[in-house]
Amino acid sequence: MESNIKMHTKNLDFFYGNFQALHTVSIEFTQNQVTALIGPSGCGKSTYLRCLNRMNDLISGIRVEGQAMLDNIDIYDPSIDVVTLRRRVGMVFQKPNPFPKSIFENIAYGLKVNGVKDKAKITEIVEKSLKQAAIWEEVKDRMNDSSLGLSGGQQQRLCIARALAVDPEVLLMDEPASALDPIATQKIEELITELSSKLTIIIVTHNMQQAARISDRTAFFYMGKLIEVNDTDTLFTKPGLKQTEDYITGRFG
Amino acid sequence: MIKKRVFIQNTWFSIFKIAVLINGAALAVILFFIVSRGWRAISWEFLTQAPRDSMTAGGILPCIVGTVSLCLVTILVALPIGVASAIYLNEYATQGKLVRVIRLGINNLAGVPSIVFGLFGLAFFCIVLKMGVSVAAGGLTLGLMTLPVIIGASEEALKSVPNTYREASLAMGATKWQTIRKVVLPVAFPGIITGSILGISRAAGETAPIMYTGAVFFTPDLPTSIMDEVMALPYHIYVLATAGTHIEATRHLQYGTALVLIVLVLGMNLAAIILRSKMRKKLRI
């Protein structure tokens, strides 16, 4: 199996003003694999995720040191176009956030903004994305209805379809199922497994069983530091550090 | 393609910045003219003496006194009614038709043109209530006009009091009114005062509501009762500039009066803001 590193960080430090939220985090993300980031609340895993598509840039007073690379190019290099980066590295958020537009317009938005003008092409990609997100059957007859009429689980799959429409190479998911019921969660998890054959997926989750179910590799964060990263099976059955073992067995967090 | 999108963004953002600069420039120009042409008229005599020689010399003391008296009546009228209305809306009222009607009343009262307030004041206070042209009539008219402002500011101040304070008080067995009186109002006090001062500063600068209800071009004596007619700063500017007998000759005095009015209004705004931050520090909000 060809082991291609799609994204990696090397000694990544992150500061909110004077407070250091991430300490020298180095992780490699293999192409077409699912990597889960786990750890107790406030350990920095979401902050780390948002570094990978530079969403943290929207907050004032932040500082990044170290390297974050996409295909061996530093994404924090001043010459990098952030707009293109965010198209290549997509994001799905914890709480579904569809635009207050029709289902069709939600998916078409990313395409239009990135320059796709041909109506036929847009319609084609919209359908393909909704199929990829396993929601096409449920919405194909109400494409012009408002997205806000969908259930929570459906809205989240809509957001996934929306992210897929712009053809990203990496998909960042920030606790995508934490606000959903168990059945919707299961659907999302199946979706992730299916998508990983074409995309590199990095998912933050506070649900360890979920991490064990769907990820190939898992990284354990604590207090802004990377404690351990390994193949998921290994991390959960034979953790290398006591701290990891304590967290996994529920002794804290 | 990206370059084009970023170029479009930068162009538009520059246009936005120009818009902001236009606003700032307009304000600067107005202030510049008023200050540069008005400061020469300011002197101790100007502020403490009455006008002489058909207004071409002397001072504007009666105008200052008149404006202050009008403001006093305004606040006496608008503050209690305004705060009480806000208390009802925020502390007692439940969602329903009645509340919507009351709010509609307040919002539309806020939108009534100042000259219509003047007409009403004339017809109702001066004539029906037989107050004539007086501080009382003018102040009541201004008070009506200022009411929505005070209600709005008070409501905001009341809303910002955390609900946990109310709950803690009620949980100790206090009644709703006791809670409002002893817990909510003291905390909301800075916001209410700030809003009131801002409302008064607006009332001080208004001309149309007092043109026919309280202000006159000239009265020889300072007011001794609220039934007296008065001179007022904004009205003075207007009359000197448009209908006075020596428009050009009094131009510098017009600028001077305008400057005094601006200083008064801005001074009140500044006082309100400082007062609020000081009080907030005391209450540690």
Added chain:
Amino acid sequence: MKRQHIDKGVRSGFLLIALFSITALSLIMIFLFIEGLPIFDHVSIKEFIFGKYWYPTDDPADFGILALILGSVSVTFLSGIMAIPLGIMTAIYLAEIAPPTVAEIVKPIVELMASMPSVVIGFFGMVVVAPFIQKLFNIPVGLNMFNASLMLAFMAVPTICSISEDAVFSVPTALKEASFALGATHFETIVKIIIPASLSGICTAVILGLSRAVGETMVVLMAAGGAAMIPGSIFDPVRPLPASIAAEMAEAPFRSEHYHALFAIGIVLFLFTLIFNLIADFLSHKFRQVGEASL
């Protein structure tokens, strides 16, 4: 038990006081009508509103306010053209683009604009702007529609700006983040997501700003020129409705036809602003500010 009675009494007391506003509003309407309706014994409503000639002191008097209405409409419209873009762009700048330190300077500037007394602005228009535009555009008189519109725009911008800014500021961050994460630029996010989401608030802001312009008295009294004629160009002097009332009230004998006619103008003006405010109220209720997805 006694405390509960007192509490109930207190509540009723406050309710009574709260009803004061609507009572005052009703009284204003009543008195406007009482003093204004008698004019329609002398002239029909149609002649009043559409009559082109306003000569209240002639014998026989003419009470047609069409020129005055058109004066108001034209001045408000022209000031809107200037104030709406300026106000909205400043609002967006403050809410989305300005760095915090710059916002700390711009906000007070807008608030300062709002607190300028109208008579000072009218004075400025009369004394500084009028001779300036007279020379600049080579026109016979500098007190005209254009002058008044400029000054009214100055007064309307803060209103439009602060209400729009609130609306733009309350668009949930989640929507903005979703747009950014798809690779949209900040400007595209503003135009395609933020503005549509805050549209009802922006419309309310515009309507309230224009309502202020319609009702403003001192500025139009001092800077608009005072000619009760239908304007042919933006440099014509006009006499909007509030100016007519303020200018002529002093010389109208008590309860004469002229007096009643002025009150009738007050009715028209009041109805104008009432309609504006009702539309703004309707808009802000019907299209509630957009929120995030709910589960």
